[in-house]
Amino acid sequence: MLKATAIFRAGATVMLTALALIGHADGADRRPSFVVILADDLGYGDTSPYGGWIATPELDRMAAEGLRFTDFHSSGNVCSPTRAGLLTGRYQQRAGIPGVVFADAKRAAHYTGLQSSEVTLAESLKDAGYATALFGKWHLGYQPQYNPVHHGFDEFRGYVSGNVDYHSHRDNQNREDWWHGLEKSPEEGYVTHLITRHAEEFIRRHRERPFFLLDAHQAVHDPYQGPGETILRGPDSVADHAELRDVKDIYRDMMIELDRSIGRTLSVLRETGIAEDTFVFFFSDNGANRHGSNQPWRGFKGGDWEGGHRVPFIARWPGRIEAGSVSDALVSNIDLLATVAALTGRKLGADEGPDSFDLLPAFTGPGGTEVRGSLLIAPAQPKNLSLRRGDWMYIGAQGGGGFAERKVGDHTFGGPAAHRFTGHVNSDIENGEIRPDAPEAQLYHLGRDPRQLKNVIREHAGVAAELKQELEAILARPTAPHARSAGY
Numbered sequence: 130m131l132k133a134t135a136i137f138r139a140g141a142t143v144m145l146t147a148l149a150l151i152g153h154a155d156g157a158d159r160r161p162s163f164v165v166i167l168a169d170d171l172g173y174g175d176t177s178p179y180g181g182w183i184a185t186p187e188l189d190r191m192a193a194e195g196l197r198f199t200d201f202h203s204s205g206n207v208c209s210p211t212r213a214g215l216l217t218g219r220y221q222q223r224a225g226i227p228g229v230v231f232a233d234a235k236r237a238a239h240y241t242g243l244q245s246s247e248v249t250l251a252e253s254l255k256d257a258g259y260a261t262a263l264f265g266k267w268h269l270g271y272q273p274q275y276n277p278v279h280h281g282f283d284e285f286r287g288y289v290s291g292n293v294d295y296h297s298h299r300d301n302q303n304r305e306d307w308w309h310g311l312e313k314s315p316e317e318g319y320v321t322h323l324i325t326r327h328a329e330e331f332i333r334r335h336r337e338r339p340f341f342l343l344d345a346h347q348a349v350h351d352p353y354q355g356p357g358e359t360i361l362r363g364p365d366s367v368a369d370h371a372e373l374r375d376v377k378d379i380y381r382d383m384m385i386e387l388d389r390s391i392g393r394t395l396s397v398l399r400e401t402g403i404a405e406d407t408f409v410f411f412f413s414d415n416g417a418n419r420h421g422s423n424q425p426w427r428g429f430k431g432g433d434w435e436g437g438h439r440v441p442f443i444a445r446w447p448g449r450i451e452a453g454s455v456s457d458a459l460v461s462n463i464d465l466l467a468t469v470a471a472l473t474g475r476k477l478g479a480d481e482g483p484d485s486f487d488l489l490p491a492f493t494g495p496g497g498t499e500v501r502g503s504l505l506i507a508p509a510q511p512k513n514l515s516l517r518r519g520d521w522m523y524i525g526a527q528g529g530g531g532f533a534e535r536k537v538g539d540h541t542f543g544g545p546a547a548h549r550f551t552g553h554v555n556s557d558i559e560n561g562e563i564r565p566d567a568p569e570a571q572l573y574h575l576g577r578d579p580r581q582l583k584n585v586i587r588e589h590a591g592v593a594a595e596l597k598q599e600l601e602a603i604l605a606r607p608t609a610p611h612a613r614s615a616g617y
């Protein structure tokens with residue numbers, strides 16, 4: 130399996146190189162620029178290109194002009210791991226970020242971060258002469274040595290924690306958290322608007338040269354605040370508007386602002402005449418919590434059931450990617466590193482992006498084109514590490530492996546208890562509890578059972594054993610000396 134995948138990867142590189150050369154006959158440096166627009170906690174069923182409950186005309190347009198994936202997965206089911214996977218092209222366990230970097234300084238994981246020995250997507254592009262910027266959320270380390278400017282970003286404006294008040298920019302420990310590089314640099318404005326404004330300025334300034342822009346949006350992560358709503362953290366906080374308005378309505382407003390932001394960014398690319406030279410990716414860093422929708426999938430953010438990690442992913446490159454196309458290839462955020470390397474004609478080093486596969490076959494091939502044979506997915510609970518291979522999904526333990534708060538109103542509401550409220554059905558769960566006779570692990574065939582109604586591990590013990598073995602082999606592969614096994 131591994132051999133076949135490696136051969137496929139080599140073949141894809143040849144195709145990509147051919148694609149990258151198109152239109153460069155005049156010798157000008159018109160290597161493509163890259164814009165990655167990252168949403169936070171946005172679910173599969175939240176946006177209209179995916180049949181979701183919120184009308185998002187700009188994303189509809191982006192999907193109509195590009196390629197929409199139906200089987201894209203965030204490599205982590207919470208914020209920090211996915212971002213580590215995106216930037217390193219490595220499973221986050223190898224990159225030392227298996228779990229969330231917490232804001233609370235009393236927790237050990239507050240002091241972790243992305244080590245300088247990691248080669249990031251931003252560093253490799255910066256080395257190749259690209260201008261680089263991150264606007265918005267970092268969440269890969271609070272300490273100054275982990276700052277984005279030490280990881281290849283020429284410019285950073287935004288916050289280092291997992292979330293801030295959309296207006297006062299204070300983290301959930303009530304600390305001011307808005308930076309310009311290594312300095313705290315307060316700015317007034319709604320987070321989504323600030324990110325959009327800085328992105329626009331950056332694009333206009335760099336229209337004459339290739340650039341890499343990471344717009345790491347906060348929407349639709351909590352705190353739930355629309356642009357006209359009250360401050361919730363800090364000295365200017367007032368009564369919690371969330372008590373006065375339905376959170377679903379606020380959530381929708383936040384998504385609408387994000388959609389407008391995406392539209393604005395794409396407009397700026399058109400206005401500056403570089404839309405045809407710019408590859409734009411849009412995706413979410415994990416599934417939604419109970420306020421959003423992961424339909425038609427089961428489960429929430431943090432967990433291993435599909436809703437925790439199968440999220441929207443749209444790619445747009447006018448003239449290069451067929452407009453209005455759809456792919457059902459299994460792909461992940463960790464694949465961007467190899468894709469970008471191939472598009473810029475850069476050969477990956479032996480230990481660089483070992484888990485990353487370039488996506489060109491899916492961009493240019495027919496809908497059923499395979500990019501990767503398997504994918505490791507990291508839930509909040511390490512024991513629930515999972516492996517997808519083809520249609521099979523193996524989960525190494527019982528339950529969802531994510532949030533398990535039983536109170537409906539809690540941010541971390543989820544797990545078996547949530548089934549009583551969502552109406553989901555699963556053969557291991559009865560009355561919101563794991564059945565006493567449930568198997569110790571889980572196996573689903575997503576082709577036959579996309580909603581994961583029935584755990585078939587007992588019927589297909591051989592398949593489960595193979596997937597478990599492959600998962601263990603992935604984890605046992607050599608890791609860099611700096612990699613840590615504990616980050617929680």
Ligand SMILES: [Ca+2]
Pocket residue numbers: 169170207208350414415
């Ligand atoms: Ca997130």
